[in-house]
Amino acid sequence: MSRLQGVARRDPRAGFRAERTDGNTSIPQGLLKAARKSGQLNLSGRNLSEVPQCVWRINVDVPEEANQNLSFSAADRWWEQTDLTKLVLSNNHLRSLSDDLRLLPALTVLDIHDNQLTSLPAAISELENLQKLNVSHNKLKMLPEEITNLRNLKGLYVQHNERNDLSNNRLAAVPGSFSSLPSLMRLNLSSNQLQSLPAEISRMKKLKHLDCNSNVLETIPPELASMESLELLYLRRNKLRFLPEFPSCKLLKELHVGENQIEMLAAEHLKHLSSILVLDLRDNKLKSVPDEIALLQSLERLDLSNNDISSLPCSLGNLHLKFLALEGNPLRTIRREIINVRMLRIELCNFKSKFKDGYDGPRQSDCVPETTAMTLPSESRVNVHAIVTLKLLDFSDKQTALIPDEVFNAVKNNVITSVNFSKNQLHEIPKRIVELKEMVSDVNLSFNKLSFVSLELCMLQKLTFLDLRNNFLNSLPEEMKSLVRLQSINLSFNRFKVLPEVLYHIPTLSTILISNNQVGALDPQQMKMMENLTTLDLQNNDLLQVPPELGNCVSLRTLLLDGNPFRVPRAAVLAKGTAAVLEYLRDRIPT
CATH class of the missing domain: 3.80.10.10 (Ribonuclease Inhibitor)
Incomplete structure (x- = not known):
């Protein structure tokens, strides 16, 4: 019973008492029993307005079956069963979480997306084993500093959060102290109102996936370009006017900067993207593509649609693209050198007057005179x-x-x-x-x-x-x-x-x-x-x-x-x- 005694020392209220129910928010005993065996409890979509005490105290209180049986089979020895490591509370009506959250110190996954939370309890800092925290689609006004104590956190999802005051909605800033999360690998900050990113973000040495789609970023800190671990970077639907250089991002495989206001693509923007597979530049204000595009020998998908490009460099034909999108540009001709027959899809809507309804892409005879x-x-x-x-x-x-x-x-x-x-x-x-x-x-x-x-x-x-x-x-x-x-x-x-x-x-x-x-x-x-x-x-x-x-x-x-x-x-x-x-x-x- 060492595990029970350890929890009891943390919480003086713990004791050998029957598990209580909480009226309209009670949880079926069978579900709790299964959770004690598996270490996982999924309460998604149960119309909960609060988390029942029996959930917070699942590792503390003696289960109900202990008061009904005098002997236990190997499968029913509740004192030998595992602590809760995964708790899913998504798609409910939760407005707050209790500080009793600290009674689940073994949690590695806490998923509370799609609720009505306006804040997180300070006790979240005590979940020292937490690796994934999903608080997306809530009404958080700010990200608590206590999260920075979660040294093992690998995935943090805070997209789609908003203030109750609709005149000034969504998160406007990320604390620089978040850089002290040494294990974080995925950070989703999309669909907020971020105007900037802290320079300290570069200290996240293990960050691989950063999603900042749908914010109001006008620039990104140059320190971001020094993140050696970064593999996927999403910056769609912002207000960027310049594409940053990435001298240290040797592992960057996907760069999504569509739907911004980028006016120029220069050689210095491309020369360090040696591993890039996907480059999304759609819906910007680009007027040209440099010959140095040929440096991107790993590139598989290139989206240049809806820009102001009137001509393309012949060096584009040296790439081994699987996907090239060009629609919505004032292109007058497509040079023969550019046509690469290994492409899966070439969309040239400027020429669609040549094509019949239901046409599936340009024929080679449309692109190259016979x-x-x-x-x-x-x-x-x-x-x-x-x-x-x-x-x-x-x-x-x-x-x-x-x-x-x-x-x-x-x-x-x-x-x-x-x-x-x-x-x-x-x-x-x-x-x-x-x-x-x-x-x-x-x-x-x-x-x-x-x-x-x-x-x-x-x-x-x-x-x-x-x-x-x-x-x-x-x-x-x-x-x-x-x-x-x-x-x-x-x-x-x-x-x-x-x-x-x-x-x-x-x-x-x-x-x-x-x-x-x-x-x-x-x-x-x-x-x-x-x-x-x-x-x-x-x-x-x-x-x-x-x-x-x-x-x-x-x-x-x-x-x-x-x-x-x-x-x-x-x-x-x-x-x-x-x-x-x-x-x-x-x-x-x-x-």
Whole structure:
């Protein structure tokens, strides 16, 4: 009974007495009993206006069953059971927390998001083991200095807090003393009214993820650029006029500065971003892009939409982008050198007058004039120029049921990295595609009439991007496991009723798009093993429920679930974004 005696010394009120109930806020005894075994108690969504004393004293008072039994089995020895380490009180009506919070010193996770808290008790400083604190979506007026005593805190979430006085709402400052949180790895300060960040923030030596979206920041302290551990930085929807330099942020992988007032992008802003994968500059006032953009050799996603850019440097074509967004710029021409056929998506809304309704992206012939001088009479239907200069085998939008042999014959000794047979009437994948198995990385077979995937496709050793949307597919062959480089697959607008089993066994997949099917089930346990999966689009399917275990898929950055018939999560939760949805699901995993 040493554990009980230790707690008793901390709280002189503790003793051997029956557990009390608290009227309309009583908690089922079975739930408390389970919590004593697991160390986890989830009271989310129970309409609580206050936290019952039986919760604060769960480690202190003798449980009710101790007064009913004279002997105990091994499973019922309450004095040997664990202290509470995780407490979830989210989605209730709590206005305050009691200082009795100190009676739970073993807590590592305290989740109180979506309540009506206006302050936190000073006793929170005594939770010395706390690693994660979520107080988002409350009405906090300020962050208490006591939080700085939580030396083991790794994640702090305070987004969406506001004052009761609506004329001056949301947090306006972050105490510099917060820099004394040595273990903090994630800090979410989004959707407040922060005008500045303290220079002391640079002392957070382990901080990897900083979210300051939706504030009123005009500048960020230069000390922020010296944070060597920083990997993800979100500064969207602020009032920044200049992009800072990041000389020490060698690990920075994502920089989101969209929806600001940035006017210039210079070489010094780019030269230190050697590890950057995602650069979001949309909705700013940029007039040009420097040639030094080519320094970002790791860059995969670049969003330049809705700026004032009239031309692009040819060096942009040297990047290996998977995504490039350019819509909303006064671009007059796109130079041939810039077109990279490995891009998954190029949005050029300035040219949409050229495109038919429902068009899915620019055709190569829209971007690069066809050079008839290089086209032989026997190959009049084949764009040889695209084969030679773009490494693209393009026979799209012909409404044909077969790909003629002359298309494959035109390849000759040229290297082909991309194949586009979209917008035809194909009922099967051309068998001769296997001739390209050692070189092609991008295949587009969308908008055809495919009802199965042939084994020839499964032999494309270097296939990285596969587009099969708008076909008649309801299954995928097990042999697709051999596509060991596949990163992105688009299966939207087909006839799948479950997420194809083979996809769980392709560990390189980072993007699965399977919207507008009839998917009614998926396996979250297998999906959790897909460590590279960052984007999953399940919109407009037949999911009757979202398995809570899906919340454990922490690698997901984009999870789209709209248009399914499930009741929870509610639309209001979905609207908060992927991180909020995953958090919501994790809170509902049975303990």
